[in-house]
Amino acid sequence: MRSRTIAAAAAFGLLALTGCGAADMTKQSSPYADAHGAKTVTLSVQSWVGAQANAAVAQYLLNHELGYRVDTVQIDEVPAWDALSQGRVDAILEDWGHPEQEQRYVADKKTIAPGGELGVTGHIGWFVPKYFADTNPDVTDWKNLDKYADRLRTAESGGKGQLLDGSPSYVTNDKALVKNLGLDYQVVFSGSEAAQITQIKQFAKEKKPFLTYWYKPQWLFEQVPMTEVKLPAYEEGCDADPEKVACAYPHTPLRKFLNARFADAGGPAAEFLKNFHWTTGDQNEVALMIADQKLSPEQAAERWAKKNESTWRAWLPK
Amino acid sequence: MNTEPPVFSVRELWKVFGPKADRVPKDPALAALGPAELRRRTGCTAAVRDVSFDVRKGEVFVVMGLSGSGKSTLVRCLTRLIEPTSGSIAMDGEDVLSMDTARLRELRRHRAAMVFQHFGLLPHRSVIDNVAYGLEIQGVPRAERRERAAEFVTKVGLEGMEHRRPEQLSGGQQQRVGLARALAVDPEVLLFDEPFSALDPLIRRDMQEEVVRLHGEEGRTMVFITHDLGEALKLGDRIALMRDGRIVQLGTPEEIVGAPADDYVRDFVRDVPREQVMTVRTAMRPAEAAEADSGPALGPDATVHEAIEAVVRSGGTARVVENGRCVGVVGHADLLGVVAGLAPRKEAA
Amino acid sequence: MSISTATTGSGSTAGTEAGAPPLRTRPRDALARHRTALVAGAALLALLLGTLLLGGGTWPARLAVDLSGPLGHASDWIIDNRDSHPLFLYFFGHISNAVVLSVRAVYLVLLAAGWAGVTTAAGLVAWRVAGIRPALTAVAAFAVCGLLGMWVPTMQTLALMAVAVTASVLLGALLGLAAGLSDRVHRALRPVLDTMQVLPAFAYLLPVVLVFGIGVPAAVLATVVYAAPPMARLTALGLRGADAGVMEAAASLGATGRQRLLTARLPLARKELLLGVNQSIMMALSMAVIASVIGAGGLGDRVYQALASVDVGAALAAGVPVVLLAVVLDRVTAAAGERIGAGPSRRTGRGWAVAAAGTVAVAVVGRYTGRLSWPDAWTVDIAASVNRVVDWMTAHLYSGVPVVGGTADWAARFTTWILDPVRDGLQWLPWWTVLLLVAVLAQLIGTWRTALTAVLAMAAIGVLGKWEPALDTLSQVLAAVAVTLLAGVATGVAAARSPRLERLLRPVLDVFQTMPQFVYLIPVVALFGVGRAPAVAAAVVYALPAVVRITTQGMRAVDPVVMESSRSLGATGWQQLRQVQLPLARPALLLAVNQGVVLVLAVVIIGGLVGGGALGYDVVFGLAQGDLATGLVAGAAIVCLGLMLDRVTQPAGKETRDA
CATH class of the missing domain: 3.40.190.100 (Glycine betaine-binding periplasmic protein; domain 2)
Structure with missing residues (x-):
């Protein structure tokens, strides 16, 4: 029994050793555990497809144009505010109006900063x-x-x-x-x-x-x-x-919210997300590709980005 | 007769189970009650009642009784696997009941080892590691304890099975492992708690002979619990016969069979082949005239069975010779009297 | 067999209990008759008094306590102090960090080993502990995870599981150790564990989220809280059940308490310990998916996101790896448990060295050939074809099927003719008669104690102010249990009589038992529409396998001698079933009822996601809106409902849950 334990521990140790020099590998795959590296952005994606479309396009552009790694987390709306205030999420791209949360986190605790309108009503x-x-x-x-x-x-x-x-x-x-x-x-x-x-x-x-x-x-x-x-x-x-x-x-103009610290110190990513502004038609186009044609959000975002470069060029930080 | 100093000296020992058990031995009125009445009055059961005896060095002391007679409780009290309610136990003159945990552990590790009815083997360990278990507990290094265990595995005849698991062994083999485990710690006393009652009759006989052999070789003191009278008579130097927690008779097999203390014991030993148990010492009478010089000679501890053979061969009486002196003779009538269960006509001088 | 016990940890009693049917003696029979009369008399008296003194109607408002105020305050306090209070900074914060670090470490190791390394390691480990067949299953399972394009999420879930299971096993073993060695701890812990056993997984999420926020730490901790009880229970059981003879032998050799524990008591309990590990793994895996609601990520998140875009195929592609992981882990741990102590003790060091070397070799090769991540070209997209099948199925079964009518019609009829009358009936009953009913039922099946617990639990629901929705939920549970039992017992009896059917059923049952419920929510809605009927359907799907298993085991365990003697008397198959097998399998059938109830209740909250409403919806609402007051109170009401149902269906003198 003891020799078995030792062997198992040895196997695990060896496995761990091969992992030590493998930092680059982890960058290629989706980072899992919450990693606040210098160039990581975490977006909250609500369960509806419109929100998925926002996040997919933002993710695609942050990744391909600005070189960020992007995590997405699917959370319901109110808990997302809480996660945003804690910095577990950096941004919510589509908020339908939560006056209570806004009062608490934006006005009172100042842990969340408004990020402007999404452009969609x-x-x-x-x-x-x-x-x-x-x-x-x-x-x-x-x-x-x-x-x-x-x-x-x-x-x-x-x-x-x-x-x-x-x-x-x-x-x-x-x-x-x-x-x-x-x-x-x-x-x-x-x-x-x-x-x-x-x-x-x-x-x-x-x-x-x-x-x-x-x-x-x-x-x-x-x-x-x-x-x-x-x-x-x-x-x-x-x-x-x-x-x-x-x-x-x-009729609610949908708004974006950023974690306050991220809004201040988030660099180009924060600026990009503040600039992110598109139309109902744009969002529906991407959403439909995801929900109806069953494209992956990434593929859908890529297709849209190829077609609408003039739109998103304006979002990139100068 | 064994005259060595006692290994265990037990006096007025009580073990009462139940609420406020310690009041029972203290109160003579309660102590005098029968089991049923005691239970009704106090809710207590007295498993061991006012028991006193000595176990002498080198002897096989058998405690015998039917199930529920308290014998298993009694043997567990000796090393305080069950804590006695009152009385005293001394081992080699040292008070067992006042020992602290460390001293008691010392006693269990080195001075008394026990063999159990249901073996108590560790199912996840091989034979050799089971035998070495007692040594492991003592802190003997692995290599040394394995070496010593191997020796005892051989001694009980299990060589070649060292690496089997208990469940792969027969009952008899398992009990040999239990025996080897007890022997491996080289205890002063071996305690057996009905070690063979779970075994088949043939295997039981083998094991009994194994015990006789071991005792013959090593002369180790043994306390042996059994419910089997045959086993008791075969192994015991002395037998304590228990009933309802009391010792009803304590004596040699011959005394028990030859002179039962009460009807219970008499009933118990009724079917015993007396000629196998009784010795000529009991059967003989003083020699008359020429009898002291003729006829075959027998030792005083020869059984009646042996004497019958000698007497039949010679056609006359046989002499009982002790230390070169004729102490008496036995003839047909004397021997038949024993077999028939008649009281001996007179005690030998 | 252990999959069947995954959710409740008491399935393993089925075999043993059914094997020893209670032989009632005459006096006890008389006593039982006497008791029935006594109960009936007491009930009548109470009915009379109640009518005179209490009147009718629903739970009176003056007996209810509104907890939304204090709970709201508590929630606010936590949110306001989470970043400043020492309790969070120095305690929860460190726990959270430790969880994140360990999950990340495991995840990085898994990624570094690459798909080939992980698959090899899984195969070799399975081979060492369980043999060649489980090893092949393991390799195949990991390959399928890769083929489905789910490699990375699978590794994420695996990393989370590894940490959560390790923590649950350690925590559970420690608790079990304490309960196994101390009677007082055992007495204190048992009711707690009993209660946790009937808690639906969803109910754990809310409090954990409140303290730890959304994310992996909360998910891991919720999983640990959910998965540790079976380990604790089985550890305690194993330690308490240690062979007294062996323990005495150890004591007689002068072993110290520590030596007795380490060399005898613990090794003697090794089967129970392994079964505990097995159960913890299964529970953790089922939680891993549910915890995606609070940001667990991994496979669960894929299922959850697919659910959001109404994509059954994608949900299934993520659900299948969960099922495979469950099957592999179950088989391997179960086989390891059976292997323990069997066969001669042999030196296994070399085998392990070979296994380790093989893994490292494969991992290194994978690394230098640049094949760490699963090649994209090797993936199969099942989503589209699955969706076509599901669409076809729902399109053709939904309505307009000749003669029998479509599933939508069935659902409508089921709602109108069964669910509505039961619900309305329960809600019409004066509140105290419901309590009385509970008391009488629990008394007849169980003991005075179980009756008391059941009544108190039911009353607590009233006090919490959830009387009406709880009765609504109860009506759904009762309907679901009835359907489950009808279908389950019939299937179980059939399977017990035909080994071939049982073999066919086994993988199906495994799949349904381990498939994340999120996967089949959409087909269920597509077939039965939104409402209570699909909620009942989802519950039946979930609870059916356990009921079938327990029934089969119970019927199988009927003493063959009795069967033979009845055959020798010329009994027909039907007579045998009715007169011998069913009566003798009674304990197993009662257990099946109990398990059916507990499992159905576990899905009540999931039912809230498809229109089940009532308490389930309230919990989902509480989670979605971060509304502690609504969610916790509804969760507590579900727990009370579970306690009540569990006690009412728990047979007297049987410690059904303690095995």
Whole structure:
């Protein structure tokens, strides 16, 4: 038994020895453990594909144009703020508005610095498929929704119409909205975006009507065209009290945030990320390549970068 | 008769299991209760009750009794594998019960080694390492202990099996390993706890003979626990017969068989072939007239069985000769009387 | 066999327990009848009193405690003090650093050895400890990981696993040692371990994330907390079960306490220790994927990212290496356990030297030929074809299938006719009758003590203010358990009667038991839509293998003499099954129920990801929103639910979980 242990230890030691001079090898492969070397950037990628598109392009350019090594970590939105403040993540490229976190980390603790706008405007809303809106045009007004509750019923929503909601990490007022607008609907949480998308695609395949919480920009619109249902207009502050919300979601200019230390001392990478600014169309193009054509994020970013050099040239630090 | 000084000297030993066990020996009223009554009154069980005996140097001292008689507890008390409740134990005059841990460990390492009914071998070690285990515990260096262990492996007849694991051995072989392990530490006393009761009858006989042989060669003191009367009679120089924690009779095999102390013992020894156990010393009577000069001579420790053969051959009486002097004679009637279980007519002078 | 025990650590009892069916004597029977009457009487009385005094309705608000305030404060305090408080700077900080350093070290070693070196090392190690077949399996498994293009993530997961498993085994062994040697520690530790055994993996994530933040340290620590209990439990069991005769022999030779421990007690427990290592590895591996939610990286992250882009093929490509790692590690450790003590003790130093030399040689060759990373040209992309198959399947099964209807229709019917009535029924029941029901059930199956624990656990859910969602979750669990048992026992009985079927089933069961649940979430949604039905389906998929295994083992272990005698009396196969096998396999079947319940509950949170709602969704929500109050309270409610269900289904006098 003892000789066995010694042999195992020896084997391990030898293995370790061969590893000592192998620093260059590790650079080639994806660095795994959190490595804050001089030229490493860690980006937070949220679970939706639009965010993957941002990160993929930023990663590609940081890597090929500026010579950085880039780690990506998939984290939900709120925990990502926390990770950003701790420096485990250097940047979030697409934030949909988290006033509480912003107050805590940007204003109070000053561990996170704003990184400017992404150039994409995000909007959350209620959507019905276009094929349904085409035949029933009045469904796009919330006041008529009750009329269709019957047709939107599922086993899960019981006797009411189903409003399909998404991942728990997303900003949503839907429960309050349904209640405050007095709608005959039941919010069904799909629990993850993956589940929601799968369900929407299944409905679309059968041309079944459905009502869902969804957001723009989103690549799924290319596959399943959807029309927004008009809710009572958004006014500044109408969503202040989450219990009493009875208005539409705002149009949010999506913003970037950087770890404060990284923003100061991050060199060209920080500057590049501050400059990163593209359009909804750009993002959708990359997102669609990833989600629909099943390209790897890296391949998709490469294709986009080849085509749009003039766009990203402007982001590089002078 | 063995007159060496005692190795173990046990006095008024009690072992009581149960709540507040120590009050039982102290209180004469409780101490006098029978097992069932004691249990009912106190919830305690007295495994060993007021036991006293000496084990003399070089003898084989057998403790014999049925299961539950307390014999296994008794032998464990000798080295405090079970802590006695009260009484005293002395080994070579030294009080065992007052020994501190280190001294007690010393006793267990060098002075008394035990052989167990279920062998107690380490399943993950080879035969040789099992035999060397006691030496390892003493801190003997590896090479030396292996060398000494090899010697004892040979002594118990297991050469060639040094590197097997216990599970690859038969029961008898396993017990030889247990025996070798005990012998390897060269103890003053060997303690056997029903070592052969888990073995097949034939193997058991072999092992018993092995013990007889070892005892003959080395003359080591042995305390031997058994529930098998045949085994007790075969091996024991003296036998302590236990029942319900008490020693009901202590004596030589001949005394036990020839003069049972009570009905329990009498019942116990009823089927024993008496001619195998009883000696002519018991059977003889004083010589009459010419008898002291004629007939075949026998030692006083010859069994009746041997005497019958001699008497039948000679057709007359046989002389019992001790130190060249005729101490008595045995004839047909004397010998038949023993076999029939009649009390001897008179004690020899 | 040990895969079957991976998640709960008590599967190994199946064989032994079924082998020794309890022989009830007449007086005990009478006692049991008496007890049933007693319980019924007490229940009736309570029912009467309850109706008079308590009335109906859901758990009263005045008996609930709102913890969101204090928990929110705690969460804020941690976030505010994480970078300044000494506790974090000098304690957690160092732990975190140590974890990062060790994972990195292992990872670098693995990368430096290159794919050829790692594969060779795996093969040779497997060969030394387990024999030639496991060795071939190991080599094949690593090759497949490379072929799937998952080499680097596999190494990342392996590095994380190596550190996490080492830490769990050390921690578990230490705890087990303490519990094995001290009765007091054992008594104190056992309920804790029992509780941890029914904790779903997800529930560990939130507190760990709060302290350590997202990333590898949190993932490793969550894994350690999850994987250490089986090691502790089995170590304690092994030490406590040491052959008393051998221990006495060691004492009689004058061994000191230390000597007795090192030379006798520990070696005697080596089988249990190895089984503990085996279990720890399996638990750690299942956690490695779930921990991707908090930034574990590696294979889990690939699965998780594929899930985000609704790419079943990619998820499967990352899930298969997890399954392979599990199978290889399980086979190797299990075979090593069986080999221990078998065969003559022989000198193995040379074999190990050969193995080490071989590994080094291959690694060096790989290094100088520049082939350290898996060649891109050697990868096979299975994602596209898998997706086509899945698409075809969901397109054709989803709806409109003639006669039987599509899976979506089944799901709808299942929801409407089973899930809804059960949920509504449970929620309609006055709260105290639910407690009463729990008490009566636990009493009838178990003992007064288990009944008390069960009732307290259920009441705790009410106090936590999670009564309604907990009953919703309970309805899903009950439905899933019912389906699992129906399918599992039927399959298990069939497998017990046909060795060929069992052989066919074995790899399938292995795969389903070790496949990360994230992989099959999308197909499940594609088949059953969003809602509670797919959550139930996912739970059934996960719990089924263990139930099938335990049933098969139980049926197999029925005394062949009894079977023979019933055959000699001319019993038909069906009579044999009904009158002999099933009754005699009763302990195993009860164990199957218990395991089914615990495993189904373990997937409740995963069910929250596909629309299961209720408590599972709350935990996912808490994680996603960093909302400690919601997540922890829901997690605690799930734990209580688990405790309650476990106690209710735990047969009396059987220490089902203690083996």
